[in-house]
Amino acid sequence: MSTEPETTQDAEPGTPGADAAAVAPEPAGEGVDRVDGPSGEGDVSGEGDVSGEGSESSGTDGGTGTEGTGSAEGAAQLSEAAAELAAQRVERERIERRKAEKQAPIEAGGKLSGTAADLLAAVRAVESGEKPVAAAFREPEPAPRGTAPEPVRQPRPVTAPAAPAQAAAPEAVAAVRAVLTGAGAPEALAAPVVAVLGEGAGDRLREDPWQLLRVPGVRPEQADGFARALLGAECGPDDERRGTALTVWLLEQAAVAGHTALDAPALTAALSQRSVPDPDAAVQSALAEGEALVFQDAPAAAPPAPASQDDAEEPQERPVRILIGLERYALAEESLADGLARLMNSVPKEDGSAADWEREAASAPRSAGELIRTAATHGLVLHTGGEASRSEAAALLHAARALGLRGWAAAHTSGGRDGFADRLARQEPADGSATGTATGAATVAGLLSGAEGPARDADGALDLDVLVVLDAPQLDVETAAMLAESLPDGARLVLSGDPGVLWSAGPGRVFADLLAARVCPQVASRTPDPGPIGELVSGIGIGELGQVEAPGKEVVIVPVRDAGEAVHRTVQLVADSVPRAIGVPAEQTQVITPGHGGAVGTRALNTALKERLNPGPGRFGGFDPGDRIVHSPAPGRALPGRVVRADTEGLHLDCSGTPVVVPREQVERTVRHGWALTAHQAVGLRWPAVVVVLPGDAAAALTRPWVYTAFGRAERHLSVVHGVEQALPRAVAEVPQKPRTTRLQALLKAQTPTAD
Template sequence: MTAHPRGENPGSPAADPAAPPVPPDGPGAGPDAVGGSAGPDAPPPPAGTDSAEPAAEHAAEADESAAEAAEAGSPGEADGSDGTASGSDGSGGAGSDTEGGAGDGGGGAGAGVSEAEAELAAQRELRERIERRKAERGGPIASGTKLSGRAADLLAAVRAVESGEKPAVTFPESPAPVAAPRRVAPPPVAPPRAPVAPPVRAPRVAAPETVAAVRAVLAEGGAPEALAARVANALGETAGELLREDPWRLLAVPGVRPEQADGFARALLGAACVPGDARRTDALVVWLLERAALQGHTALDAAAVRAALAERSVPDPDEAVRHAVAEGAVLVFHDEDEDEGPEETDGEAEAVGADDGKSPVLLGLDRYAMAEESLADGLARLARSGPDPRWAQARPQELARAVAAQGLVVHTGGEAARAEPVALVEAARGAGLRAALAVHSENGRRRLGPEVDAVTVAALLSGAAGPGRDEDGAFALDLLVVLDAPQLDVETAAMLVESVPDGCRLVLSGDPHVLPSAGAGRVFGDLLAARVCPQVASRTPDPGPVGELVSGIGVGELLQVEAPGREVVIVPVRDAGEAVHRTVQLVADSVPRALGVPVEQTQVITVGHGGSAGTRALNAALKQRLNPGPGRFGGFDPGDRVAYAEAPGRTLQGTVVSADAQGLHLDCEGRPERVVVPKERVESLVRHGWALTAHQAAGVRWPAAVAVLPGDAVAGLSRAWVYTAFSRGERHLSVVHGADQALARAVAEPPGADRVTRLRGLLEAVPEPVEE
């Protein structure tokens, strides 16, 4: 491996494509923690978590802002959700910094029910239909013998999303939206679809009397009354009574931290509030697992949970875990004993109290346990599909042979390798077969070109695009190819695989070196590791200096590359303040002037939201330079570049057009109509988007990318992070480099088991298919 000395530029004699060197007395900044660093009062994450993971960027940031709220005496003002600003991938609310999801199901797209809400309702109905179809099939594949009846009853709720608090966002009078060119969606080419979506149900809104009852209890406990609507939505019609009986139910509201719930409980219970209260310990166990899900885990080692409980003054962590399991608050798994059949609940509660020296006992939440069990079941069903001679003559030959042999195939490769599964889809369509191509984002559709008929995974699942479904709720397809498969979280993947009918071939294609999904799970990585289906590795390398640099990073080498056209440029900086200054200079001046890439086609990528060179600081500086204004629309002005958390784990890029009584009007990529975000949801769902984190940028590419590596963010660097950030530029990559040798160390360090999941073990229990 060849590592660059600090400031050395591989392939370019200058540190900047066009700009003169920065004066030696460039702006400075203090070493604030970035990305994976938690706030001053936040405890360390449970053992087994990785502070550089999707949520590392999220959960730690949520902890930081929540701790600030606690210092101000306002429990729950900071919330654990984001995407642009919503909870990784499942949690929700306002004002926190977890990326990748929407706390309340996403903002509305115009009047009525939003597309995200329609998708969630359609998925609930679809899962019920799928379960009926599976029950009618003879001899289903045995899976999930460790789940309790309560978990099975919750199958239809795996995509439940909590409503968020209405932030204090007001818009001054604004002129009516000005007509602007609208993007026109390509005409659908898919075959006619069957009727899909049931009537859409609007998100639950608590009755005024329920909110009033909750507000009274909150006031009595000294908590902000502004939480009342969110608590009522989370706990239901009897929320006031439940909260009075169990004050720690306040932790069910995303963003509320244990110390805030403890203060609320002390105010209500007085001397009866003790650290070992079973109500408190049950709530803490669930909170720990929810927080772990923000970091990508679908389960946690019971020992790690006990250790985290001890850090929060629980006097008997063993008993606390046993009680949580016995009460059904969490599930316990002994995956090494899957073939021995289910155990009694009491036995499991006893067994989880202490380690037996064997493989670890895992604890998990119902929704992720159900998703992994369902996904393993569906993948096993497809993996056992027999040969299909219809694919024997298709192209490309190697991939077609694998598809002909088995119903489930994994295809790996970089950006250039996407052409291979695309060619397979075209060959299938040419042979008269029903084939669909799905991608992670609208940006991914654009990169395929206008001649390629593709849909997003979200549109395919919701029925907004694609082939439609048959009478059983399954896709009317013979072949489904999913690009950007590493971005599938476990819940989305479960819904997708369950929708693939018997006899259909499924190809999951993606780059195994990129960061995993913003949501919980490690679907693509677990499937690769389990080796239960054919794996076809592309031999097509990504072209140019950027492709060469990224290919080296993928195998742990930081190479010097020749870049005669300034395709790769390293910009050395001394501190975070200088990093912000040089980043603005690159985006606004150097890259457009030297390379001809417009400002709007250059994306800044950094390690986290917080810190002196995180997305907040960079977006503030970029807005000041590129679109200065007072932020009169809830912090935004017309022309601002934004990232909008449409739904959990799905972020759209757009531009602010205007605002009115309906909300903030956005022009978003791939949407022919403007998106309207209700003003009460702007704070929780919309962020400025000139700078993103690597997890927000995964699955998306731009003509030019600027990766920012300040010295105070080295703890958040990993090989996967570097690979993802550096591969986002199609034509050009600038690296604002202040991490010294930490960059080379991060690239050289082998990837570890960064997420705790059960999917690999479930898949490895599937018998290997017989090869021809």
Template sequence: MTALPGETPGTVGTDTPQGAEPPAATDAEGPAHAEAPDTEESGGSEESEGAQEPAADGSEVDTPADDAPTGDATDGAEAGEASAGDASAGAEGDAAATAVLSEAQAELAAQRELRERIAKRKAEKGGPVAAGAKLSGTAADLLAAVRAVESGEKAGTEFFDSPAAAPAPRRPAPAPAGQPPRPAPATAAPADRAASPEAMDAVRAVLTEGGAPEALAHPATGTLGEQAAELLRADPWQLLAVPGVRPEQADGFARALLGAACGPDDGRRTSALIGWLLERAALQGHTALDAEAVRAALAERAVSDPEEAVRNAVEEGVVLVFQEGADPTELDASDEDQEGDDTGETAEAPEPVQVLLGLDRYALAEESLADGLARLMNACEKGADWAEAAAAAPSPSAAELIRTAAAAGLVAHSGGEAARAEPAALIAAARGLGLRALGATHSEDGRRRLADAAGAPDAAVTLAGLLSGTEGPGRDEDGALALDLLVVLDAPQLDVEGAAVLVEALADGARLVLSGDPGVLGSAGAGRVFADVLAARACPQVVSRTPDPGPIGELVSGIGIGELLQVEAPGKEVVIVPVRDAGEAVHRTVQLVADSVPRAFSIPATDTQVITVGHGGAAGTRVLNEALKQRLNPGPGRFGGFDPGDRVIHVPAPGRAVPGVVRSADAEGLHLECAGVPVVVPQERVESAVRHGWALSAHQAAGMRWPAAVVVLPGDAAAGLSRPWVYTAFGRGELHLSVVHGVDQALPHAVAQVPAQERTTRLRPLLEALPTPDAAS
């Protein structure tokens, strides 16, 4: 690998060149308390940066990775209230010893009453689940259990993980049959709602009374609705449902409104905290959390009895409880063997059952998705003869994919960038057979590349356009997508809620192919759909044997298996630019984009994308975008910080990042051009939904490629590196990759030893429990 003209050559993974200072842990240009980089995790915390709202103190809130309830950090804001938690610590410790010995037996006793109904429901679920039908099996049992708690028929302790005295039943609140449990406002998904001026004024008054900034009025009404003022006055901790608000800020708001009536063990507070913990976990990709981790996080926030707090949240329907790790019937048989063994030998105790807590929106999405995938697998029609199409395929891997899709309703296809030609060949083959076949991508760039590979402009759409009806064939008379075959590219970017909606929209008999690169970063939203489908082995899998070409392809392929290779790049396809500190990293990045890359490769700055580890820090996206704007499109920022010609990233919804260019602004809002399509962002949404886009995070760049990419690795970003991050970022350049390298040995260490962060999800066990198509028939 060689350096560009005017740059210093280097090698990926080598030590800092002789005479250079080692990268500093902090930015040499800034003060000691400079903002730490908002590093990317495997979940969507970075993706949400484009849609942040102001915090309760009026400042923009960035999501640190340690906010997840891992029990690693304490919150000093509630230290004065922590004595309440110390009082019960001894009692919990005394009970722990006996609870551990009887945990499995207690789980069995708590579940025996439900077992007959579970078995009956499983027996009734004999055939495929029809599209749009009500949930059955595990999902139905889950809803039945929650309804029983809400109606007062059963106490929440019967569905909890440790024995305890059941509290008095709550006042009956019957729910209509077939209707899902009532979602708690504190955990509801944020949504933009048009609030009346009266509602906004009422919310501002409550916020002012509680010492919170009036800037929270719009996001509060968007999250809590027209009754936001009444909800906040009755339960000030509902403020915690507003994006960007932290527990200590909600506590201060509650103290201002409630005075002496405010305490750390208030049920409203503990329920809101649990919802907040699970929502924060969802930003990291989890659809559920271990109950013990939730209790530990509550203890750190001065809750004196975390177990009672969790039990109360389950009874109130704020969260749902699940037990994973063993089949109840197997545990029951093992228990009976232990009780009736006459040989004197002690049977091996069953493994402990993991107890998970989750929000209903993600639980029902995973249940619905599992049932929908089973429906597609069981309803596949094998009428057409695909043999001739497979024989004419352009590669052996494409032929294998065609043959596999001909015989299965659900197929998983994995491969790198070059392997994208195989789904394109499948779409073309299916269309040649007269089938309604289509490919869907997450970005306009991906749609264009797939359409070119398939040889038909109408062969590909974006997922957002397909589901909204603005792209694609529309719906049939039953409301399903009018398709026989749908291929979803970049499948690792599918979150569980989006995947559930997509699968529900497919008709019985349609084929679904999930295609993607398992090595890239996961979805910005909760879940790991593609990884769970692969791990469950619930459907046929096709692994591409088509390698990515060139030095960039060789480098990225090595990263995928944990090796940082020194590749030969005679055409300067890969260049390493060593830097000493973050200030030099910013300077070198601007020089590469504005001068070196255009001069050496005739690639204009508009076709070069900068990718860095986080949004904050001395060389994060904010600092880099400011420096690049000053060089490439200087201006006063007269349209809310933007000028015509600015490169931007538009976040129309969480998890979606759409590149664009500013054209103008008027009373309607900021006018953008995104992939040739005019977009108007209302004034009130500009601050939260539009960011400068010369520099992106790797999550924002996933699924897109540019002629050239400049990956910036300042010294203070070392902790945010992982193999999937490096794999994703280094693979965004088609012709050229420059690496501004200031992390020394942290880069090869991350590639070799820092895999993707694990996500806690329930989809894999749900898929593993499904009957195979042969068994179902």
């Protein structure tokens, strides 16, 4: 591998800036400021190593917010002050631009300012049939496909979150607002409270103030303050209502972290930390009121052998594990286990004899042939492998089509869907002589919503015979349960994916639990990912981080010493070095960083990249036409795209060729700039070039699956902005996926007790 391609143009580092709407903890501390070389570029000299050996990085990691240690303290503080001054300068310039834009008088609504004045001007322009006058709309509009009428299937889950707010009765919102303001709580919570608690939300809050914890984003200390203001002297930490609400809140937080249940001791310990005097009573109260469910599961490991003959003569009680979980996830895991057992126990549809299946398997490459043979006689098959293994899944669908079976593939993202559709097309005969039932590709969300994929039969099941789910590690328990319930008896389900990538954003670890349970056949791909990037990622998958030969600069290491240098070099790579030296344009280069907050998080990098690649005033919620964005219509879904325009309907996006309109009230919550993403947002997607940024303050967040996922997003070129020194090889070798507590593995083994 090599260092960064030589650069001849100085790239401004941009302004990281702070974001008041941060939703993740800000990584602390920057390293020592760098001193640029004579050219002002600060070009890296010498070979860079992914493992950090020989790196020029000399910064210190921050873990508690302290800016460096020892003699580096003054320099680190200077770096922080410089960054803050730069952020203030940009903010002052933005304020001056807004003042200049508001000089012209407004005939009506003259007292409006800021966003309200901008929207009024846009509305008047639309009403008069003219183009809006806002600066954001002065640029020429993109390709015509962005302005084409939306297809009938457009109202997908994208707009679903708006339904509860629209359905809330004004009188119910007013009643809740009165309760909130009377206790000093923000009245902006009124609509969310009604959406969560229903029409009688006001009365429910008066009876139990801690019901406020059910609203997303509300923390226990805020609910405690609200309860004190509402109840006065009657409020206390031993209130049974408080213990129940905190129990439910902790289980919800556990679900956000990926758990479908919690060990009872862990839950009671967490309640103790929240000053609940009797945690066991709080848990029992939540169980009695039906807020949570209790389960007894046998531990995964067998009990230890008796130490002596006397011990062996006494009957040994089998230890059990007590788990507490929310009903929705408990039912989802049980439904999933039942659905998978049904598929495993039902006889696969017999379209084609054993000889026909064998003929198709024999004509396919080795790994693909094994997958075809296994799917011929089993209703559930697990298929593991990297990006190259998707060709084997395509071969299976090609064989199914030749045998008259209706086969479909479902990917996690639209990019994965389109890429797999291209693979299917490449396997079709060039003369167009293909016969059999048509195959196709869809997204998992589109398949379940009915916007993509096959129709449903009279029983409501998907009208197909073979379903290959790509990116299977991204399935959470609720999505997987809906898929299993949607398949008819006799259908074949193949769950295909790379077990080394990050798990799902939602609760559960479905693919990992199935692999561990060993209740169905597993086919491991023997098709390696090609090239230096494939070799590097394969090594990471087994815990080894070494150098690879990259004669075509497929892998480039850029050592940095502090946060400011990391931002500068990232912008330089995307805007100049990679397009010039590698031939990949900036719009096809993706930046990946560990978190949203901090001096080198997605917010700071997106600010700097927007300033360089698409500067503009951000007149609609901080966005301008041409901005790269990521749209998250639901938790765990990330749809990359571009801003087309903005009007009174909302923000118009183009997400992989699909027009999407995000209403104004949802923009701040569901749309972010997308030049820089986290690895969780990028999973399931690939780009021609990827720049992975590893600042020194992110060392503690690195794990082997994170590095594996981030590095594996690159197709042709990977640049690593490296500031974590030895933390990177240590994470690859020693830090596995964070564990999750689930019940699926035990449920699956109970469904198939004879499985090994």
